[in-house]
Amino acid sequence: MSIQVSPANLEFSKPVSSAAQARATYLTKLLDLAQSTVTETSELQALRDHAALRVQEQTFPSTRDEEWRFTDLSDLLAVELAAAERSAVTPDAIARFVLPDTARLVFVNGFYAPELSDLGALPARLTVGNLSSASDQQLQTYLGQQSGAEEVFTALNTAGLSDAGFVFAAKNLVVDRPIHLLFVSTASQPVLIQPRCLVVAEPNSSLTVIEDHISLGESVYFTNSVAEIWLADNAQITHTRIQRDSQSAFHIGKTAVSQARSSRYIGTAVSFGARLSRHNLNIYQTGEQTETVLNGLTVLKGEQVGDTHSSIALSKPYGTSRQVHKCIIDDRAHGIFNGKVFVPKAAQLTDAGQLNRTLLLSPKARVDTKPQLEIVADNVKCTHGATVGQLETDELFYLQSRGIDASSARKLLVYAFAYEILSQIPLESLRQTLTSQL
Structure with missing residues (x-):
């Protein structure tokens, strides 16, 4: 029997471009750096191993990827990074960043610094500390369990996870004192820093959290941060995220929020620093009648790049969301906003509004804005819009x-x-x- 083979039946593997190979090599180096900071084997090892596999299955993002087409990470690929190390910081060095009337939890280069923290006078049923403050059950239930954990930079953070800020408000607890999570960079050479925090509000509890990323120098470094926030039934969290890194730094941050029935999340994100920054904000609705309020401000100058990607998945009925994100862009800076709101058929009587407003202060300033609504439900009230302008003469x-x-x-x-x-x-x-x- 003879077999005829036509060209259409032949499969040829596509050659891997040098750029793609360089991105793959760089991602492998990042994973090696992340894992090198883990010195102990613990109950977190299975979580880390699973995340490492997710990283190995993916590629380093490029502008050919739809989610990254306006954000070019080529400059980061040119930076030779090392693993972050513990660094001694005096109280005077962070004095100007200390917020009065708050409980303070400090991490330096991703490592917990109890000598700089101030956790006095907290309610008995409020837990604030690092991961050693959490029970095994709490870690198994919440840590690394948010939707979207497989995203490449989120998985990279988890693969190198050794410690994190931990805030846990017990059922029916109302916390009046804000909790300040201060993440400090002291890098004097290019390093990979991976801060992490886990915030949980049990049913009917309420608390205020300030997540603050700062730098004590102007060196080059790469911060890859992850914040996981869980709201149980009728809980409320007011979350303020401040990013004011070195003007030479790279910062990619992830905020993942899970909202149960009748919960309320108020998030405000303000970004000033970094040569290139990106904030991925994901809201997941797991119960009816949730309320979500998102406020954002990005201020850019020089040749900075600032990117905000938000995704609000309103999968249950009677949900309400309001998002206003503003950009102030000067010189030759480049701002990006991509906001998505998903309303499937089950999410009837949803009320969602989204607005991006940009102020350009220079003829060379640039913004790419893309508000999105994906609606399948037929009984909803949803709006979105974008405006771009200059100062009025x-x-x-x-x-x-x-x-x-x-x-x-x-x-x-x-x-x-x-x-x-x-x-x-x-x-x-x-x-x-x-x-x-x-």
Whole structure:
């Protein structure tokens, strides 16, 4: 019997490009660095091993990927990174970042620093500390269990997981004192830093959390952070995320929020620093009648790149979400906003609104904005929109006609644009600090 083979029946493997090979090699090096920081074998080992497998199955993102087409990580590929190490930091070095009237949990280069933390006078049923403060049952239930844990940078963080900030509010507990999670970078050479935090609010509990990423220098480093937030039935969390890294740094952050029935999540994200930053914000609704409020502000200058990717999955009926994200872009900086809202057929009577507003302060400034609604349900109220503009000459002229010089008038209008977001920050001292920085 003879077999005829036509060209159409032949399968040829496509050659791997040098760029793709370079990305694969770099991702392997990142995984090796992440795993090198783990020095002990514990109950977390199975979680780490599973995450490492997820990393090995994926590729390092490029602009050919739809989710990354506006964000080019080529500059990061050129950085030779080392593993982060413990570093001694004095209280005076972080004094300007300390927020009064808060409980403070400090991590330096991803390592817990109890000598810099202040956890006094907390309610008895509130747990604040590192992972050693959590029970095995709590870790098995919550740590690394959010949807989207297989995403490449999230899995990379989990593969090197050795410690994390841990906040647990017991049932029916209302915590009045804000909890400040301060993640400090002291890198003097290019290193990989992987902060992590886990926040859990049990039924009918309420708390305020401030996640703050800062730098004590201006060196190059790569921060890959993950925050997992769980809200049980009728719980409320007010979460403020501040990113003010070195202007030479790279920062990729993930916030994953799970909301059970009648829970309320109020999130405010403010980004100032980093040469390139990206915040992936994912909201997962697991029960009816949830309320989600998202406020965002990205301030860019020079040649910075700032990317916000949000995804709100409203899978149950009677959910409400409101999102307002603002960008202020100067010089040759580049802002990106991609906001998705998913409303499947089961999520009837959903009310969702999304708005992105951008202020361009320079002719060279650039923004790519893409608000998205994917709606299958037929009884909903959903809106989205985007605006891009510059400072109004009429408004500048009016302020100058009242005796305000041109520079002050410009600053006043920029502040007025940002105030809608900054005013949502619950702590007055932090609002003043960010206003001064703006």
